[in-house]
Amino acid sequence: MVKLKVAILGSxxxxxxxxYKIERSxxxxxxxxxxxxxxxxxxxxxxxxxxxxxxxGIAGLIACPELFDIVFDATTANAHxxxxxxxxxxxxxxxxxxxxxxxxxxxPCANLEKYVAVxxxxxxxxxxxxxxxxxxxxxxxxxxxYAEIVATVASKSAGPGTRANIDEFxxxxxxxxxxxxxxxxxxxxIILNPAEPPIMMRDxxxxxxxxxxxxEEITKAIEEIVNAVQQYVPGYRMTSAPIFEGQQISVFxxxxxxxxxxxxxxxxxxxMTAAAVQVGNQMAKLQHGTVKSN
Amino acid sequence: MTKQLTxxxxxxxxxxxxxxxAFTEQQVRDVARGLGEAKVKYFEVSHGDGLxxxxxxxxxxxxxxxKLIAAAKEECGDSAISVLILPGIGLKEDLKNAVKAxxxxxxxxxxxxxxxxxxxxxxxxxxxGLKTVGFLMMAHMAPTSVIVEQAKLFESYGAEIIYVTDxxxxxxxxxxxxxxxxxxxxxxxEIGFHAHNNLSLAMANTMAAVEAGATYVDGSLRCLxxxxxxxxxxxxxxxxxxxxxxxxxxxxxxxxxxxxVVAPFMPRPQEITGSSxxxxxxxxxxxxxxxxxxxxxxxxxxxxxxxxxxxKMKAVGGQEDLIAxxxxxxxxxx
Numbered sequence: 336m337v338k339l340k341v342a343i344l345g346s347x348x349x350x351x352x353x354x355y356k357i358e359r360s361x362x363x364x365x366x367x368x369x370x371x372x373x374x375x376x377x378x379x380x381x382x383x384x385x386x387x388x389x390x391x392g393i394a395g396l397i398a399c400p401e402l403f404d405i406v407f408d409a410t411t412a413n414a415h416x417x418x419x420x421x422x423x424x425x426x427x428x429x430x431x432x433x434x435x436x437x438x439x440x441x442x443p444c445a446n447l448e449k450y451v452a453v454x455x456x457x458x459x460x461x462x463x464x465x466x467x468x469x470x471x472x473x474x475x476x477x478x479x480x481y482a483e484i485v486a487t488v489a490s491k492s493a494g495p496g497t498r499a500n501i502d503e504f505x506x507x508x509x510x511x512x513x514x515x516x517x518x519x520x521x522x523x524x525i526i527l528n529p530a531e532p533p534i535m536m537r538d539x540x541x542x543x544x545x546x547x548x549x550x551e552e553i554t555k556a557i558e559e560i561v562n563a564v565q566q567y568v569p570g571y572r573m574t575s576a577p578i579f580e581g582q583q584i585s586v587f588x589x590x591x592x593x594x595x596x597x598x599x600x601x602x603x604x605x606x607m608t609a610a611a612v613q614v615g616n617q618m619a620k621l622q623h624g625t626v627k628s629n
Numbered sequence: 630m631t632k633q634l635t636x637x638x639x640x641x642x643x644x645x646x647x648x649x650x651a652f653t654e655q656q657v658r659d660v661a662r663g664l665g666e667a668k669v670k671y672f673e674v675s676h677g678d679g680l681x682x683x684x685x686x687x688x689x690x691x692x693x694x695x696k697l698i699a700a701a702k703e704e705c706g707d708s709a710i711s712v713l714i715l716p717g718i719g720l721k722e723d724l725k726n727a728v729k730a731x732x733x734x735x736x737x738x739x740x741x742x743x744x745x746x747x748x749x750x751x752x753x754x755x756x757x758g759l760k761t762v763g764f765l766m767m768a769h770m771a772p773t774s775v776i777v778e779q780a781k782l783f784e785s786y787g788a789e790i791i792y793v794t795d796x797x798x799x800x801x802x803x804x805x806x807x808x809x810x811x812x813x814x815x816x817x818x819e820i821g822f823h824a825h826n827n828l829s830l831a832m833a834n835t836m837a838a839v840e841a842g843a844t845y846v847d848g849s850l851r852c853l854x855x856x857x858x859x860x861x862x863x864x865x866x867x868x869x870x871x872x873x874x875x876x877x878x879x880x881x882x883x884x885x886x887x888x889x890v891v892a893p894f895m896p897r898p899q900e901i902t903g904s905s906x907x908x909x910x911x912x913x914x915x916x917x918x919x920x921x922x923x924x925x926x927x928x929x930x931x932x933x934x935x936x937x938x939x940x941k942m943k944a945v946g947g948q949e950d951l952i953a954x955x956x957x958x959x960x961x962x963x
Contacts, residue, residue, distance in 0.1 A: 481685075483684055483685050483686060485686050485947075485948075485950050487948060487950075490742060490743060493746075495745075498743075498745045498746045498748075499745075499748055499749065500749070501716045501717050501746045501749070502716070502720050502721050502749060502750075504717075505717065505718075505720060506720060522684060524684065524686060524717060524718050524947065525717040526717055526945060526946075526947045526948055527717070527740065527743050527746065527945075528740075528943065528944070528945050528948070529740065529742040529743065529943075529945075530942070530943035530945075534942075534943075537950075537951075539686070539950035541684075541685035541686060541950075543685070574954065575954055575957060575958065578953060578957075583685065585685075585950070585953070587950070587954050
């Protein structure tokens with residue numbers, strides 16, 4: 336079977352973790368790491384593992400179209416629009432891990448099927464990847480009128496980009512709770528906790544639904560979607576059973592990362608890269624069908 | 630020479646916790662008018678958890694905070710309105726809307742080690758022409774050297790005043806003095822102090838802060854604030870008058886508004902109960918109090934056990950979602 340060749344744009348922590356996850360993919364093959372700093376740790380690691388490396392950014396990548404079929408953009412929102420334009424012009428695909436969100440929001444177990452044929456998709460935020468599946472699952476049973484999520488992450492796993500743009504995190508997550516989760520109104524809160532040793536990523540989902548009851552059916556839907564997320568993030572779990580109180584439901588989650596490049600407590604970073612690889616896998620499967628029929 | 634001191638009243642913001650975020654427009658108008666008449670230069674109006682805090686996590690506001698700010702503005706004469714905003718909860722557009730409603734000071738609050746999430750909000754606040762404050766919460770959780778480093782970040786973004794905020798009411802006077810004095814010698818900003826009375830030290834800590842060089846101090850009427858509340862505004866006005874500080878505030882009018890306006894609507898006295906004492910002792914965020922009491926009742930467990938567990942987990946401000954879960958886990962173990 337022909338695997339899709341992957342270019343990772345951005346040789347920082349996210350890019351490096353992606354590289355490790357792609358190595359395990361049945362449908363993707365790591366090809367080239369693209370950065371702007373030849374001395375960066377991510378470039379060194381890619382080189383050591385025998386991959387191509389490009390250190391003059393997107394220009395360098397565009398000059399070598401034979402090296403890739405699909406790009407994972409782990410740079411910044413500002414840089415993404417230019418990256419996207421050039422990659423799409425070559426007829427290739429791009430998965431956006433920045434908050435730029437030019438393409439549609441994708442959360443694998445909620446709406447991936449709908450957008451797998453789109454050439455630029457956006458991975459929302461870590462808090463969104465962790466919580467939207469729950470809102471989506473509840474909304475399949477009863478109408479979710481309001482969804483609010485509280486993502487608590489270890490200070491050490493919130494990088495400078497997230498910190499400088501914390502409003503973008505909350506705003507984007509809130510919008511995706513509506514667009515992908517199906518809530519009439521979404522709200523997101525993020526809290527950074529500096530405790531040592533670092534805490535595991537925690538996510539609490541509070542929703543208001545239009546009718547009380549159906550506890551069994553809702554619990555079952557939540558459990559099923561937790562299982563579905565566990566297929567690509569094995570450390571994703573409920574820390575206790577959902578709390579039902581009239582028309583309010585609260586769900587408590589913890590995300591333990593796979594420990595590829597990030598330490599396991601950084602479930603917030605891990606769920607982003609794992610979900611992105613999942614999207615890449617599905618795109619590859621679709622493309623693979625096309626390749627075969629040619 | 631008389632020493633100048635600015636007293637900032639937080640009844641209509643920190644008090645929002647005690648009121649379960651249910652201030653009515655009339656209550657806000659009456660307090661704002663009283664504070665204006667008493668010549669309190671600044672007072673704060675927002676959801677207890679700051680702009681945008683209205684939520685299932687912290688409690689929905691009964692009346693939209695923007696409406697309350699606008700109502701306060703109409704009543705408060707020459708006094709100025711401050712708003713609190715916690716990056717991660719409140720958005721830049723919330724701040725812009727608060728300014729339209731009448732706010733002229735923004736206090737941008739982060740956990741004591743996380744000042745670098747506040748850059749965009751501080752820049753915006755300065756751009757909007759607001760008096761801009763960096764508010765370092767849970768100051769008991771970091772050593773002085775870290776507080777200095779975080780204060781420098783706030784200063785670099787453009788904060789004009791930096792607060793040492795004892796959100797858990799856990800600090801002792803010598804600790805307050807050490808932190809304020811260190812800030813005083815390492816940053817050019819004015820220094821402020823915000824107390825909670827969980828260990829009955831709010832006034833003593835506020836005095837210690839002022840002696841160490843703080844020029845902004847927070848208080849609330851009748852101590853109406855989270856946990857056991859804050860330094861009592863009217864008491865503070867009297868104490869600093871005796872100490873020879875110039876606050877510009879009319880003591881009698883302050884007592885009047887506390888007695889006649891605030892006392893009648895208080896849901897409970899701001900006494901130091903066993904659980905608020907434990908918050909100070911264990912270093913737990915003061916606004917967890919009512920949530921902890923509710924959870925303790927619901928799951929039939931000891932409030933103190935929940936609070937100690939929260940302290941052990943090093944919970945920071947905003948993590949109210951931990952409370953019900955901890956209570957339930959304690960109940961299950963039993």
